[in-house]
Amino acid sequence: MEITTPGTGTIESDADAAVRIRGLRKDYGRLAAVDGIDLDIARGETFALLGPNGAGKSTTVEILEGYRLRSGGDVSVLGVDPARGDLAWKARIGIVLQSATEPGTATVREQLRQFAGYYPNPRDVDEVIAAVGLEEKARTRVAKLSGGQRRRVDVALGIIGRPELLFLDEPTTGFDPEARREFWQLIRSLKAEGTTILLTTHYLDEAAQLGDRAGVIIGGRLVDVGAIDELGGAEARVPIVRWREAGGALREVRTDRPAELVASVVARLGGEPEGLEVIRPSLEDIYLQLVHSAGAEAHDREEALA
Numbered sequence: 001m002e003i004t005t006p007g008t009g010t011i012e013s014d015a016d017a018a019v020r021i022r023g024l025r026k027d028y029g030r031l032a033a034v035d036g037i038d039l040d041i042a043r044g045e046t047f048a049l050l051g052p053n054g055a056g057k058s059t060t061v062e063i064l065e066g067y068r069l070r071s072g073g074d075v076s077v078l079g080v081d082p083a084r085g086d087l088a089w090k091a092r093i094g095i096v097l098q099s100a101t102e103p104g105t106a107t108v109r110e111q112l113r114q115f116a117g118y119y120p121n122p123r124d125v126d127e128v129i130a131a132v133g134l135e136e137k138a139r140t141r142v143a144k145l146s147g148g149q150r151r152r153v154d155v156a157l158g159i160i161g162r163p164e165l166l167f168l169d170e171p172t173t174g175f176d177p178e179a180r181r182e183f184w185q186l187i188r189s190l191k192a193e194g195t196t197i198l199l200t201t202h203y204l205d206e207a208a209q210l211g212d213r214a215g216v217i218i219g220g221r222l223v224d225v226g227a228i229d230e231l232g233g234a235e236a237r238v239p240i241v242r243w244r245e246a247g248g249a250l251r252e253v254r255t256d257r258p259a260e261l262v263a264s265v266v267a268r269l270g271g272e273p274e275g276l277e278v279i280r281p282s283l284e285d286i287y288l289q290l291v292h293s294a295g296a297e298a299h300d301r302e303e304a305l306a
């Protein structure tokens with residue numbers, strides 16, 4: 001069994017972590033874009049990496065993919081240091097990058113068939129086309145597809161090689177709501193087959209739908225990591241009860257016993273309180289709290305140093 005150490009996201013019995021990161025650093029001149037990250041991702045897990053623009057997510061992911069060299073720390077991806085990953089290792093990972101490659105003149109099926117040829121054990125091209133919902137566009141040139149349809153081709157190219165580990169960098173940007181839901185189904189089926197998935201996204205609902213765990217990177221540091229429904233800690237999840245008093249004044253109380261509070265307000269007001277709401281913080285609310293408190297801490301550190 002794997003035991004996750006709170007606060008670091010490392011796995012204690014590590015026999016089969018898909019990704020293992022220790023003390024990872026990446027400096028661009030004086031900027032520490034990644035500033036000492038420790039994280040493990042278990043095999044078969046879907047892990048969502050969250051964080052504001054410029055936080056260091058893509059830098060971290062590109063180091064794991066072998067596209068970027070690190071400045072310090074240790075990294076192992078499927079048991080291999082990505083800085084030394086050979087073709088056999090590359091065939092075991094799938095990548096859907098943020099910006100799509102140039103489409104060229106090939107049709108959807110031609111492009112997928114070509115990519116399938118690069119892998120030892122590819123998926124069936126037509127099955128993949130169906131999985132990403134592009135059957136009707138299989139004979140269309142990629143260059144003639146809409147932005148969202150091209151994104152589906154990117155996803156298809158990422159999974160054609162039957163990867164053990166799939167990197168998805170903001171995969172559903174530009175998808176319409178129905179396409180996003182279809183994509184989530186596809187990811188769930190890949191997960192059911194045992195694929196490990198590292199998802200970077202700004203859509204918190206996507207993280208909540210797909211992620212087993214999530215980590216929040218801010219300013220190059222992993223400020224929180226845990227099961228999606230534990231992120232931010234118990235305190236951040238305390239519900240808010242809101243209602244209007246008899247005179248119209250708005251009251252708001254945070255309590256982990258909302259039913260008890262509502263009962264006492266009803267008894268006191270002698271009936272249904274106006275505008276009554278019990279609000280449970282969403283993942284987005286919790287994420288925004290984390291971002292704000294990390295920003296405030298960084299500000300305090302700067303003040304202390306000044």
Ligand SMILES: Nc1ncnc2c1ncn2[C@@H]1O[C@H](COP(=O)(O)OP(=O)(O)OP(=O)(O)O)[C@@H](O)[C@H]1O
Pocket residue numbers: 028031033051052053054055056057058059060
């Ligand atoms: N090649 C580079 N040279 C210099 N600085 C870079 C380079 N690549 C990234 N950075 C800087 O490193 C920091 C982290 O960037 P990164 O792309 O990892 O962020 P991100 O979390 O993926 O952001 P986004 O959500 O906008 O994609 C940013 O401040 C960025 O400007």
